[in-house]
Amino acid sequence: MQNTPQQSPITLRINAGLKKRYNTEKRFKRMGISAIVIAMTFLVFLFGSIISNGYTAFQQTYIQLDVSFDQTFFTGENLAAANFPGLVKKTLYSMFPDVTSRNDKKLLTQLVSSNAAFRLMGMVTKDPKLIGTTQKIWVLADDDVDMLIKGHYDRNVAESNRRINDKQLAWIDALAANGKITKKFNTQFFTSGDSREPEQAGIWGATRGSIYTLFIALALSFPIGVAAAIYLEEFAPNNGWTDLIEININNLAAVPSIIFGLLGLAIFINFWGMPRSTPLVGGLVLTLVTLPTIIIAGRAALKSVPPSIREAALGIGASKIQMVTHHVLPLAMPGMLTGTIIGMARALGETAPLLMIGMIAFIVDIPGSVTDPATVLPVQIFLWADSPERAFTEKTSAAIIMLLAFLMLMNGLAVYFRNKFERKW
Incomplete structure (x- = not known):
């Protein structure tokens, strides 16, 4: 029977020290890996939160209006001075002839952005030949309509807890059913300055x-x-x-x-x-x-x-x-x-x-x-x-x-x- 050689006390102490150092090194390595994983987790959460909240801003909701550029709106020589807000309202009223009360008309005009009037003004001043014609024009929807279409508003909650009431929901559904609501790439976000109206604001x-x-x-x-x-x-x-x-x-x-x-x-x-x-x-x-x-x-x-x-x-x-x-x-x-x-x-x-x-x-x-x-x-x-x-x-x-x-x-x-x-x- 072969005898196992006896190790000296110094060798035992060295081996014990080596084992301790190796264990310390492994713990330090695990701590470093854990720190990197935690940091990457926070970064992924941060970027994920920002992207999930912001990617929808690169699209914007538009509503199609059948605008009749009636000559009666352009009586003066200065085309930019015409009543373009009134033209937008008249177009919306003609699209929903059953809307007759003053309050309902006000709610109806709130579906489109105030930018719609400026868009019509820019088109007419650039091309006066549009006067007397009827054009299908896509205009910016109001920010609340945009949020609804993008799914940021829950339409199933009580009407009192929604920024869009039931009548406006019905009008929006009617526009969507007729193909007059769509989402397009939001070029205005990259080409315009700041605004009090969210749908018109850009960088x-x-x-x-x-x-x-x-x-x-x-x-x-x-x-x-x-x-x-x-x-x-x-x-x-x-x-x-x-x-x-x-x-x-x-x-x-x-x-x-x-x-x-x-x-x-x-x-x-x-x-x-x-x-x-x-x-x-x-x-x-x-x-x-x-x-x-x-x-x-x-x-x-x-x-x-x-x-x-x-x-x-x-x-x-x-x-x-x-x-x-x-x-x-x-x-x-x-x-x-x-x-x-x-x-x-x-x-x-x-x-x-x-x-x-x-x-x-x-x-x-x-x-x-x-x-x-x-x-x-x-x-x-x-x-x-x-x-x-x-x-x-x-x-x-x-x-x-x-x-x-x-x-x-x-x-x-x-x-x-x-x-x-x-x-x-």
């Missing part, structure tokens, strides 16, 4: 405001940030003042953005007298927000360039400024661009500093320049989220989807530039 005004604001921020923050990074990394002496500047730049990157909004309110608006609620002031404020990020990213990109590049350039007789501009800066530029895009993505999602400079105002018109009153996409989302109508909940989620799409696009560009132009040393 184009806020998108234009965001574009102008980011353009100002990029035009100022990129050259200033790159110049500051070059000076601090390549030319600044190693003394207490330089250390103080570096510490303050790092601290500014962690300052809450609303502080920059207060600074912009105090300096740009109250002291310099710039117009409130404009992309010009918004761009200046976002420049302050993004500058620390761009400077820190720029310095990191410059540090990644090997010292041998600098030494080789200086060794063949290049001046220090030639060494930086001709050799170091081109090699560091991909990293600087990546940091800039990430900074711009952060600026695109900022709301608090812009609220402080008045970009929370209700702006209907599409801004045409950086000095026109405007709002931005995050502020537009904030305004819609505060509205009580159910249709604005849908628009809020749809605007969030578009904002997230822009942010993903910008971060994707940052990753693309980094992978395409990054040099391995």
Whole structure:
């Protein structure tokens, strides 16, 4: 019978320690996997909730009207001054001749949006030959009708708990049975500005405001940030003042953005007298927000360039400024661009500093320049989220989807530039 060799106490202690470390490693691995699963679960829930609430906003309900452009409505030379709301009402009354009481007529006209009159006005002013003819025209339905058609309102609840009463339900069913109600792609959501009426509200005004604001921020923050990074990394002496500047730049990157909004309110608006609620002031404020990020990213990109590049350039007789501009800066530029895009993505999602400079105002018109009153996409989302109508909940989620799409696009560009132009040393 073979005897099992006896292990020394030291070997036993080592094996026990190894087993304990292996078990600890397995627990840590399980904890890491659990953290990732939990994070992904919350992300899926978040995105699922936003998409489920907002995807229906990309479709809009339309009602077909058989409009008779009677000559009696166009007595003056100014066609735009005609009684187009009256023309819409007359068309609806002719489609439901059994509606005779004043209250029922009012309920009937509430089925279509007030935008219907403006649509008819645009058609007639563009083509006066329509006068005297009868046309089948699709017009926007009211937001309550839109919510009903999309299934957001339960038609089986008591009439007192519905925003659409039984008579209106019967008229809507009659229109649907005759093929005069349909859902179309909601182009107005992408081409119009804000509105008090949910079915007419769109994101184009806020998108234009965001574009102008980011353009100002990029035009100022990129050259200033790159110049500051070059000076601090390549030319600044190693003394207490330089250390103080570096510490303050790092601290500014962690300052809450609303502080920059207060600074912009105090300096740009109250002291310099710039117009409130404009992309010009918004761009200046976002420049302050993004500058620390761009400077820190720029310095990191410059540090990644090997010292041998600098030494080789200086060794063949290049001046220090030639060494930086001709050799170091081109090699560091991909990293600087990546940091800039990430900074711009952060600026695109900022709301608090812009609220402080008045970009929370209700702006209907599409801004045409950086000095026109405007709002931005995050502020537009904030305004819609505060509205009580159910249709604005849908628009809020749809605007969030578009904002997230822009942010993903910008971060994707940052990753693309980094992978395409990054040099391995």
